[in-house]
Amino acid sequence: MRxxxxxxxxxxxxxxxxxxxxxxxxxxxxxxxxxxIEENQSASLVxxxxxxxxxxxxxxxxxxxxxxxxxxxxxxxxxxxxxxxTFGILDDDAYxxxxxxxxxxxxxxxxxxxxxxxxxxxxxxxxxxxxxxxxKEYNESLPSxxxxxxxxxxxxxxxxxxxxxSKHSGFMNFAQVQADPLRAQKIVDFGQLAAxxxxxxxxxxxxxxxxxxxDMHGVDENAPADCRGTNVHAxxxxxxxxAKTIVDAIMATKTWQSSxxxxxxxxxxxxxxxxxxxxxGIDRADLANSGGGRVPTIVIANRGPRGLADPTAxxxxxxxxxMEDAFGISQHLQNANAPGVVPMVELFQDADQx
Numbered sequence: 001m002r003x004x005x006x007x008x009x010x011x012x013x014x015x016x017x018x019x020x021x022x023x024x025x026x027x028x029x030x031x032x033x034x035x036x037i038e039e040n041q042s043a044s045l046v047x048x049x050x051x052x053x054x055x056x057x058x059x060x061x062x063x064x065x066x067x068x069x070x071x072x073x074x075x076x077x078x079x080x081x082x083x084x085x086t087f088g089i090l091d092d093d094a095y096x097x098x099x100x101x102x103x104x105x106x107x108x109x110x111x112x113x114x115x116x117x118x119x120x121x122x123x124x125x126x127x128x129x130x131x132x133x134x135x136k137e138y139n140e141s142l143p144s145x146x147x148x149x150x151x152x153x154x155x156x157x158x159x160x161x162x163x164x165x166s167k168h169s170g171f172m173n174f175a176q177v178q179a180d181p182l183r184a185q186k187i188v189d190f191g192q193l194a195a196x197x198x199x200x201x202x203x204x205x206x207x208x209x210x211x212x213x214x215d216m217h218g219v220d221e222n223a224p225a226d227c228r229g230t231n232v233h234a235x236x237x238x239x240x241x242x243a244k245t246i247v248d249a250i251m252a253t254k255t256w257q258s259s260x261x262x263x264x265x266x267x268x269x270x271x272x273x274x275x276x277x278x279x280x281g282i283d284r285a286d287l288a289n290s291g292g293g294r295v296p297t298i299v300i301a302n303r304g305p306r307g308l309a310d311p312t313a314x315x316x317x318x319x320x321x322x323m324e325d326a327f328g329i330s331q332h333l334q335n336a337n338a339p340g341v342v343p344m345v346e347l348f349q350d351a352d353q354x
Contacts (some may be wrong), residue, residue: 032255061300067296069271072090090115107197136196138188161212218231275291314344
C-alpha cells in the first residue's frame with residue numbers, strides 16, 4: 001500500500017508542478033478548517049424560508065453561488081471531498097464491499113461495473129499525517145470511537161431510529177483508515193468534539209458529520225416527525241437550527257477568537273433532485289463522476305471576507321484543492337488537480353488582502 005501511495009505522490013508532484021494555477025499561492029495558510037457536511041439540498045436552500053440561519057451566515061460571510069457536487073448518491077461525494085475522486089463508486093453500499101460480495105449492506109455488488117469500496121489510495125488525511133498535521137472526523141451518533149458499524153441508532157437511544165450511517169463517513173472507505181491502530185482517536189463522536197472545543201485541542205482539519213436527523217437527510221422509520229424525509233420543511237428547519245449550534249460552538253472556542261486563521265465551511269453532499277449539473281473535474285462519460293447538482297456552500301473565515309457572493313464555478317474537488325493549499329500541501333489529489341479546478345481564493349483570502 002505504501003509503494004502505491006509513494007508512486008501516486010510522485011505522479012501528483014509532477015502534475016501539480018505543471019498545472020498549478022497562480023491562485024494556489026494566494027490561499028493563506030490556515031490553522032484550522034472545520035468542514036461541516038450536510039445532505040441533499042440544492043443551492044436555493046440559501047434564501048429559503050426554512051433555512052434562516054444558513055441564509056444569515058451566507059449573507060454575513062461568504063457563499064459560493066456556483067458550487068457543484070460531483071455525482072449521486074451520497075457515498076461517492078464524501079469520498080471525493082477527501083480523496084479527490086469517487087474511485088468508481090456508484091452507490092451507498094458499505095465501505096468494505098467488493099464485487100459479488102454477499103455480506104450485509106453490499107446490495108448492488110452483482111453489478112458488472114461494481115468496484116471495491118475500500119480505497120487503497122491517499123486521502124487528505126494521509127496528506128496531513130505526512131505533513132505532521134492533525135485531522136479528525138466527528139460523526140454524530142457514532143456507536144463508539146473508531147466504530148466499524150455501517151448503520152446504528154444513537155447510543156443514547158438504542159431502540160431509536162438508525163441515525164448513524166457510515167456511507168456519510170468518507171474516511172472509512174480508505175484502507176489506511178480502516179487499518180489504522182489509532183483510528184479510534186480520529187473517527188470520533190460529537191461528545192469528543194465538545195471536549196476538544198472546551199480544551200482547545202482541535203485538529204487542523206475537523207470534518208463534522210451530523211446524524212441523519214440533523215443533516216437534512218431524514219429517516220422514515222421509527223423517527224420523530226421533524227426527522228422524517230417526507231416532512232421536508234420541518235427536516236430542513238431542524239437541520240438549519242442544528243447547523244447554527246455547531247457554528248456557534250466553534251465560534252466560542254479559543255482558537256476562533258485568537259490570532260489563529262480559522263474557517264468553517266458548510267457544504268452539502270449532493271442536490272435534492274438527482275440533478276446532473278456539474279463542473280470542475282467531472283466527466284460526463286463517467287457514471288460515478290458526472291455531476292451531482294448545484295449545492296449550497298458557505299465559507300465563514302474569521303479573517304475572511306464579509307458579505308461576499310462568489311460566482312466562480314467550483315466543485316467538491318475545488319474545495320479539496322483549497323484545503324490542501326490552506327495546509328501547505330502542493331500535491332493535489334486526483335481530480336483536485338484536474339483542468340478547470342481552481343482554489344476558492346476569494347472566499348478564503350483575508351479580507352484585508354482582497
